Amino acid sequence: xxxxxxxxxxxxxxxxxxxxxxxxxxxxxxxxxxxxxxxxxxxxxxxxxxxxxxxxxxxxxxxxxxxxxxxxxxxxxxxxxxxxxxxxxxxxxxxxxxxxxxxxxxxxxxxxxxxxxxxxxxxxxxxxxxxxxx
Numbered sequence: 427x428x429x430x431x432x433x434x435x436x437x438x439x440x441x442x443x444x445x446x447x448x449x450x451x452x453x454x455x456x457x458x459x460x461x462x463x464x465x466x467x468x469x470x471x472x473x474x475x476x477x478x479x480x481x482x483x484x485x486x487x488x489x490x491x492x493x494x495x496x497x498x499x500x501x502x503x504x505x506x507x508x509x510x511x512x513x514x515x516x517x518x519x520x521x522x523x524x525x526x527x528x529x530x531x532x533x534x535x536x537x538x539x540x541x542x543x544x545x546x547x548x549x550x551x552x553x554x555x556x557x558x559x560x
Contacts, residue, residue: 432505432506433504435526436501436502436504437502438459438501439457439496439497439499439500440458440460440479441458442497443456443484443492445493452489453489454483454484457481457484458481458482459479459480460479463478482525482526482528483509483527483528485528488528495533501533502532503531503534504526504530505528505529506527507526508525508526508527509526509527511524
């Protein structure tokens with residue numbers, strides 16, 4: 427049986443996108459997206475919530491769109507796959523970082539704070555087949 431590595435999240439940016447441009451001209455946008463689960467505690471009846479933070483990487487044209495239109499607080503729908511990177515810090519200790527490599531994104535909610543345009547729904551975008559991670 428084939429395996430599947432698919433992630434879908436809907437959440438809000440925790441800060442403005444961090445943009446990088448490589449000598450080739452390719453762009454990468456890194457964001458953190460918060461998703462929040464809410465539930466009612468069965469014993470106390472109290473409403474509880476837990477927020478999870480996700481690192482998301484956008485490449486190519488998607489990165490350009492993210493850098494142009496998304497800001498802290500923007501709500502987005504993201505589809506992608508999980509990637510775990512291994513790296514060595516300055517002290518020589520091996521570290522691991524898991525992130526979502528986005529291949530589709532849709533801006534949700536109003537557009538205030540997203541390029542200064544009026545209300546309405548955002549557009550959907552995909553990465554156009556960009557296959558290489560930086």
